Structures are given as structure tokens and as C-alpha cells.
Amino acid sequence: MAFLQIIPSASASASPSSSLPHNTFSFSLNPKFQYSTRLNIFQRRRTNSKSLLLRCSASSFSEKHHTNSPKSDDVVELPLFPLPLVLFPGAILPLQIFEFRYRIMMHTLLHTDLRFGVIYSDAVSGTADVGCVGEVIKHERLVDDRFFLICKGQERFRVNKLVRTKPYLVAQVTWLEDRPSASEDTDLDGLADDVETYMKDVIRLSNRLGGKPEKEVGDLRRNLFPTPFSFFVGSTFEGAPREQQALLELEDTAARLTREKETLRNTLNYLTAASAVKDVFPSSSS
Structure with a gap:
């Protein structure tokens, strides 16, 4: 397996509520995966008791994530x-649900509005205050009362307070939206185009390091406006969930795209150096 380094931007220390370390993040690439214009660029599997697979493509990111x-x-x-x-x-987000308390939650959701909050949690940083609504767009109830779900990310939210902890968490939340950029001169489309260019270069060099043909990378933006495109880019930063959480929490599209641009530029610099080493010492590359 090839490993890139997703390198945090210089603004990492200013991230909202997520204290990010000033080191590099592992960004893994499946060597069998071929990039396409849909950019299904990551698969993630949990190592604990839940079976989980997360996929994302540019075509999933409509200009409007929800109605009403x-x-x-x-x-x-x-x-x-x-x-x-x-x-x-x-x-x-595909999910397989078999833990008892979340099976209870699913039985409730199937009789209400099919929406629940997905919120990042780990043993080091605990549970985040900002998450994203997952709406069940397809489900299958299995014979042993497990559920297989296909969910789609909708609105972001901020947790105000927990109102119940058993059998599962229920919180009082408010919705989170991007505010207009502070500077009226900000060229959001230009920023988005720059980010797309860096993404294409990262894909091209990572394919080269992985021994894949250096094919021309197609349209990654797929006519997305800057805000949904910024969310799409953040979703591709596999292996760096705390950096993704910081991006999710930002309430300024320009700030999110700028941070992503810096991260991709740093990653591209790393890949360029790794590619140069591979050219000089081809037998030492893996």
C-alpha cells in the first residue's frame, strides 16, 4: 500500500474547537483503486465491532444538499x-447497524423522519460539538434485526446540550451554515479552481508513485458551487479525521477552501520530493 502525507496547513492551530497537532497525517491509497472523474477516492473500514464502509464521489454533492x-x-x-x-x-455513508441501542434508534427513525446526527468521536479528543445530519435514503432490515443503511450528509449542526444518554444519545442542536466571507473581493470560484488543480496534481503524482499510468484527470468539480465543492474536497482527506473535523466546523467557504489549498499544496510538495527520490533511487521505492 502506498502512503501519502497529508500535511496540515499553517492555519491548523486556528481551527475551531479541534486542537490539531503540528505533524503529518497518514493518507492511505488503495493500490488497486483507479481514480476516475467521479473521484471515488477513499474507502474506510472500522477496526472495531461495527462494520463500516464510507465512499464519496463528486456526483454525490448536489448544489443543494436538502430541501426545506x-x-x-x-x-x-x-x-x-x-x-x-x-x-x-x-x-x-453506508452503515451496518447491529449494536442493540442503535437498532432501537433505527426502529424509531423508520417511523419518524429518517434523520440522525453523525458526530466524530475518538478516544483522544472525545466527542466533537459539530456534526452532520445523515438522512437514510435506503435501508434493508436483515433477518437478525441488523440494518444496512445508505445515508446522505445533509445539514451541519452544533450540539447545545445532551438531553438523553440512554439507550442512545439525543441532543439539542442548532443548525450551522457558512457565513458570507469577510472580504467582498474574495474570489470563491478562483479558489475552488485552484483547489481542483492541486487535487489533480496530487492524484497524478500519487498514481505515479503507486506505479499506475499517469492518465489525464478529468473534471473533479463537476459544476459544483464553491461551498459544496469545499465539502467534497474535505471528504477526500482520508486518514486525517481531526483535520476533516476542523474543516467541517469552519463557517466560511473561503477559509475552508484556503485551508484545503494549503493542505494539498503541502501534500504536493511532499509527493514531488518523493517522486524525485524514486527517480534517483528507483529500487528503493515501494
């Missing part, structure tokens, strides 16, 4: 599903 968008000052109660991953608006 809730107002940002609405306060609602939302069941929460803590997971060691970050769900972004527009992303597709």
Missing part, C-alpha cells in the same frame, strides 16, 4: 451516532 432547509436559529432534538469519521454535507 432549516433556519440557523432553529433548535431541535436530534439522535446522535458517534463514529470515528467525519460526514460532510452531500457525502454518501
Whole structure:
């Protein structure tokens, strides 16, 4: 397996509520995977008792992630599903549910609005305050009462307080939306184009290091507006969930794209150096 280094941007220390270390993040690539214009660029599997697979493609990220968008000052109660991953608006999340308390949650959701909160949690940083709604768009109930779900990321939310902890978490939340950029001169489309260019270069060099043909990378943006495109880019940063969480929490599209641009530029510099070493010492590359 080939490993890249996703290198945090210089602004990492300023991330909202996520204290990110100033080191590199492992970004793994499946050597059997071939990049395409849909950019299904990651697969993630949990190593604990839950079976989990996360895929994402640019075509999943519609210009509008939902209809009848809730107002940002609405306060609602939302069941929460803590997971060691970050769900972004527009992303597709397959889940297999077999833990008893979450089977109970699913029975409830299937009789209500099919929406629950996916929120990042790990043993080091605990449970985040900002998450993303996962809406069940397809489900299958198995014979042993397990569920297989296909969910799609919808609105982001911030947890105000927990209102119940058993049999599963339920929180009072408010909705989170990007604010207009502070500078009226910010060229969001230009930033998005720069990010796409860096992504293409990263894909090209990572394919080369992985021994794959250096094919021309197609359209990654697929006519997405800057905000959904920024979420799509963040969803591709596999192996760096704390960096993804920081991106999810940002409330400024320009700031999110700028941070992603810096991260991809640092990653490209790393790949360029690794490629040069491979050219000089081809037998030492793996």
C-alpha cells in the first residue's frame, strides 16, 4: 500500500474547537483503486465491532444538499451516532447497524423522519460539538434485526446540550451554515479552481508513485458551487479525521477552501520530493 502525507496547513492551530497537532497525517491509497472523474477516492473500514464502509464521489454533492432547509436559529432534538469519521454535507455513508441501542434508534427513525446526527468521536479528543445530519435514503432490515443503511450528509449542526444518554444519545442542536466571507473581493470560484488543480496534481503524482499510468484527470468539480465543492474536497482527506473535523466546523467557504489549498499544496510538495527520490533511487521505492 502506498502512503501519502497529508500535511496540515499553517492555519491548523486556528481551527475551531479541534486542537490539531503540528505533524503529518497518514493518507492511505488503495493500490488497486483507479481514480476516475467521479473521484471515488477513499474507502474506510472500522477496526472495531461495527462494520463500516464510507465512499464519496463528486456526483454525490448536489448544489443543494436538502430541501426545506432549516433556519440557523432553529433548535431541535436530534439522535446522535458517534463514529470515528467525519460526514460532510452531500457525502454518501453506508452503515451496518447491529449494536442493540442503535437498532432501537433505527426502529424509531423508520417511523419518524429518517434523520440522525453523525458526530466524530475518538478516544483522544472525545466527542466533537459539530456534526452532520445523515438522512437514510435506503435501508434493508436483515433477518437478525441488523440494518444496512445508505445515508446522505445533509445539514451541519452544533450540539447545545445532551438531553438523553440512554439507550442512545439525543441532543439539542442548532443548525450551522457558512457565513458570507469577510472580504467582498474574495474570489470563491478562483479558489475552488485552484483547489481542483492541486487535487489533480496530487492524484497524478500519487498514481505515479503507486506505479499506475499517469492518465489525464478529468473534471473533479463537476459544476459544483464553491461551498459544496469545499465539502467534497474535505471528504477526500482520508486518514486525517481531526483535520476533516476542523474543516467541517469552519463557517466560511473561503477559509475552508484556503485551508484545503494549503493542505494539498503541502501534500504536493511532499509527493514531488518523493517522486524525485524514486527517480534517483528507483529500487528503493515501494
